Structures are given as structure tokens and as C-alpha cells.
Amino acid sequence: MTEVLVAVLLLIGSLLMLLAGVGILRMPDLYMRLGTSTKASTLGLACILTAVAVHFAQMGVSTRAIAAVVFIFLTAPIAAHMIGRAAYVVGVSMWDRTVFDELQGRREPTPSESPDEIANREDGHPASRDGRTPGA
Numbered sequence: 001m002t003e004v005l006v007a008v009l010l011l012i013g014s015l016l017m018l019l020a021g022v023g024i025l026r027m028p029d030l031y032m033r034l035g036t037s038t039k040a041s042t043l044g045l046a047c048i049l050t051a052v053a054v055h056f057a058q059m060g061v062s063t064r065a066i067a068a069v070v071f072i073f074l075t076a077p078i079a080a081h082m083i084g085r086a087a088y089v090v091g092v093s094m095w096d097r098t099v100f101d102e103l104q105g106r107r108e109p110t111p112s113e114s115p116d117e118i119a120n121r122e123d124g125h126p127a128s129r130d131g132r133t134p135g136a
Helices: 002-026 030-056 059-090 115-119
Strands: none
Touching: 002 030, 030 059
């Protein structure tokens, strides 16, 4: 019975990891790639480490596996959020079919912007380095 549970957890974890990889390749912009890869890989890793804990059935291995899962659950979403926020601040463009930009007009200035550039913004977004505004 334990072998079946381990096999199912490994299969689910592997499929979620595969889904994360496919999501990185298929999603059109950085922001969607971050969401796809973070969610799927976090859940996939949790399933795989749970399978490891069940298979070995030792207190030391189970404790380490649970600690790793908790660590990944706490850090992966925060890291993805920070990477996405940094990408937005430096002007990484969104997918051309993005409908709504919640941060438009509330963006912090980048360190390279002068006070004159900040004051001359029309829509709250400074132009990116190639002249396009993010999300446009």
C-alpha cells in the first residue's frame, strides 16, 4: 500500500513539474511564466518530497522533507512576487493582450530616472529604454 501511495505522489509531482516546464515555454510574457512556474513547481516539489518522506518512513528524513516543503512554500511565492515587481519597475513589457494593469500610475521611479523625467510622465509610466511604455 505504501508503494502505491509513493508511486502516485511521485507521478503527480512529476506531472506538476512537467507542467511548470511547459508553462515556462508556452506562456507569452514574464509575468505569466512566473505564476505558472512558481505554482506548479512548488506543488510538484511538495508531492515529491512527501513521497520521499512516506517511502523512507524515518523521523529524520520526514522532518527534513517537511522542513523543505515549508521553506519552499514560504519563499517561492515571495521570490516570484519580488522578481515580477522588479521586472515591472524596470519596464519589462506585458503581453500585448493584457487587459488590465493594476499598477499603472502607482509605479515607483527607477533609479536611473531624473526628477524631470518623473514629472513629465503622461500616464504614470516612464518609457522603457526602447521607447515603449510597459503594457502598451
